[in-house]
Amino acid sequence: MRVKINDVEMDMDAGSTVEDAIKLSDAPYIEGSAIALIEGREELESHVNKYKIVTTQGSIIIELVDDAEILTDFWKNNYKDFIGTAIRWTTSNEVAMGSIVSNLEPTQNEYQYNRWDVIISLSGFSNEATHVLFSKSKHKAVYGVPDQNRGVIATIVGGKRTIAKLKNTDEVVNIEPIIERKSVINSASVTDFSTQLKEGNELFTYMEVEANPDAPISFEHFLKIIEDGTFKVDYESESFIGNYILKGLEKDSETIEKRKRGTVTLRNQGNGVGRVYIYREDRVSVPTHNIIGYVTKGIQILDTVNENEKITVITNPEKISTVAQTQTQAEEYLDNLGIEHERDGVTDDDAIIVAQDPHYTVQINQDKKIKTLGVQPKDFVEIELYPEESPSSVWYFRKITGLLDGDVGHLQVVMAIKEMDILMFSAVSKEAKGLIPEKTPDGIVHAWDICVSNMACKHIGNIGIRFVDNKEFGPTGESFGSTNIIGRVVGGFDNLKAFKEGDTVYVKEK
Numbered sequence: 001m002r003v004k005i006n007d008v009e010m011d012m013d014a015g016s017t018v019e020d021a022i023k024l025s026d027a028p029y030i031e032g033s034a035i036a037l038i039e040g041r042e043e044l045e046s047h048v049n050k051y052k053i054v055t056t057q058g059s060i061i062i063e064l065v066d067d068a069e070i071l072t073d074f075w076k077n078n079y080k081d082f083i084g085t086a087i088r089w090t091t092s093n094e095v096a097m098g099s100i101v102s103n104l105e106p107t108q109n110e111y112q113y114n115r116w117d118v119i120i121s122l123s124g125f126s127n128e129a130t131h132v133l134f135s136k137s138k139h140k141a142v143y144g145v146p147d148q149n150r151g152v153i154a155t156i157v158g159g160k161r162t163i164a165k166l167k168n169t170d171e172v173v174n175i176e177p178i179i180e181r182k183s184v185i186n187s188a189s190v191t192d193f194s195t196q197l198k199e200g201n202e203l204f205t206y207m208e209v210e211a212n213p214d215a216p217i218s219f220e221h222f223l224k225i226i227e228d229g230t231f232k233v234d235y236e237s238e239s240f241i242g243n244y245i246l247k248g249l250e251k252d253s254e255t256i257e258k259r260k261r262g263t264v265t266l267r268n269q270g271n272g273v274g275r276v277y278i279y280r281e282d283r284v285s286v287p288t289h290n291i292i293g294y295v296t297k298g299i300q301i302l303d304t305v306n307e308n309e310k311i312t313v314i315t316n317p318e319k320i321s322t323v324a325q326t327q328t329q330a331e332e333y334l335d336n337l338g339i340e341h342e343r344d345g346v347t348d349d350d351a352i353i354v355a356q357d358p359h360y361t362v363q364i365n366q367d368k369k370i371k372t373l374g375v376q377p378k379d380f381v382e383i384e385l386y387p388e389e390s391p392s393s394v395w396y397f398r399k400i401t402g403l404l405d406g407d408v409g410h411l412q413v414v415m416a417i418k419e420m421d422i423l424m425f426s427a428v429s430k431e432a433k434g435l436i437p438e439k440t441p442d443g444i445v446h447a448w449d450i451c452v453s454n455m456a457c458k459h460i461g462n463i464g465i466r467f468v469d470n471k472e473f474g475p476t477g478e479s480f481g482s483t484n485i486i487g488r489v490v491g492g493f494d495n496l497k498a499f500k501e502g503d504t505v506y507v508k509e510k
Helices: 018-025 041-045 069-082 161-163 180-186 216-225 300-303 329-339 360-368 391-401 493-497
Strands: 001-003 009-010 036-038 050-055 058-064 086-090 094-101 110-113 117-124 132-134 139-140 153-159 171-179 202-204 206-211 230-232 240-243 263-267 277-281 289-297 310-316 340-345 352-357 369-375 380-385 409-417 422-425 447-455 463-466 485-490 504-509
Touching: 001 018, 009 018, 018 202, 036 300, 041 069, 050 069, 058 485, 069 117, 069 153, 069 171, 117 463, 153 161, 202 300, 206 216, 206 300, 216 263, 216 277, 216 289, 216 310, 216 360, 277 289, 277 352, 289 300, 329 340, 360 369, 380 391, 391 409, 391 447, 391 485, 485 493
Parallel strands: 001 202, 206 310, 340 369, 380 504
Antiparallel strands: 001 009, 036 202, 050 058, 050 171, 058 153, 086 094, 094 132, 110 139, 117 132, 117 153, 206 289, 230 310, 240 277, 263 277, 263 289, 352 369, 380 485, 409 422, 409 504, 422 463, 447 463, 447 485
16 A cells, blocks of 8 residues: 655555554654654545645635535645646636636526635636636626536635736646645544554654754754754644743844744743744744744644644754764764864863854854864763752753753852862852752762752852762752752762862763
């Protein structure tokens, strides 16, 4: 049997399942992600009620009416026959497109028509001259229409300026159905890996997002959200889905334009700043939303995914990051991508990269060259954080270190007390507000625990690490009730002991 997997047609044995299809096609898919199964193209198009008619003067969008089933069925079954036909005539009242041969029967009645009506006309009362008319004004006429709804099959909802420009020298270049969310929902089925496929089924396993080249900062924000290869749906409505994992992270305003279906945006200010949205329906442009990019494949999953589910996502371009690699690892990685590499800072082969210029994937992809800043391996520490147990404190730590939207963070040492085996880093008071007690120590702070002082004390937001166990105070000098454990050091222990006041510590999450 023939099925389509992510728009690629394949032959499969009868009785094959969704799981078989994913394995056979080697389709991009991360376990646990949502998928969409469409019964078939004909089934999908049977639920479509908007069409784009592309002419040599531009496009026209029509929306089928609800009360002319015979005529709309005729259109759905025959619209492709109008591709390549001519604009036959234009008058002050109508523009004619066609003609084709049909099996419709004409009437000789005169009817009233409204501006922007779309009419099936049998010119000369002959079904061999079946035309589509676009009404330009309110008028009465005898068009030899079929005996249903005055021959009106649709209304013009877009491209009205195109109608005014059409001449009898123009042609119909293409006609295509406009797939909207309700069309997909009506033809899609909820499915799992054991679902058996049928002839003509269409399976979608991932969504592709193409970057807006004029929004490098916003696109990098999106790449951080999907760093595990999935987009988690924290909220869904009729018009969009949203991910709120980086809510609160402010970004500058970039490209602002209409939010069309499939557009990915970043909230750049106001309530919900940092959230990312993907639109199921068209919305007007607003200054609070940057255009990150556009869904170019797998929009069917966007239409059917539910809240708390996730979508496998790939991007164009894919993320380009050398941060946390050694200089020699970056050399090989960039060479495979065809990107010119210049070493900066510590240029030794084993130096660890902590920054790159340009910073953003879109810019690197455009320039095809990059400069990487290396530091000595002894300046580098690996950590593990506990976002489930200390969500507010981990958010605070990630934000002030740069880990929230970067691969490597940094902290400056403000106090190194060797005799007490303590290292401390200063608070950022603006970001530390509202740090409630979370995962406070149970009788002991273990060596290498990373701790943050909470709002139960005066010096909220201080960060500290002890090199030995302590059963009295946290590493910021506060009581256990004022101390949140947010993670632990898992690599670079000797490095950490060697730091002194004023030094910069580079950190990477395990």
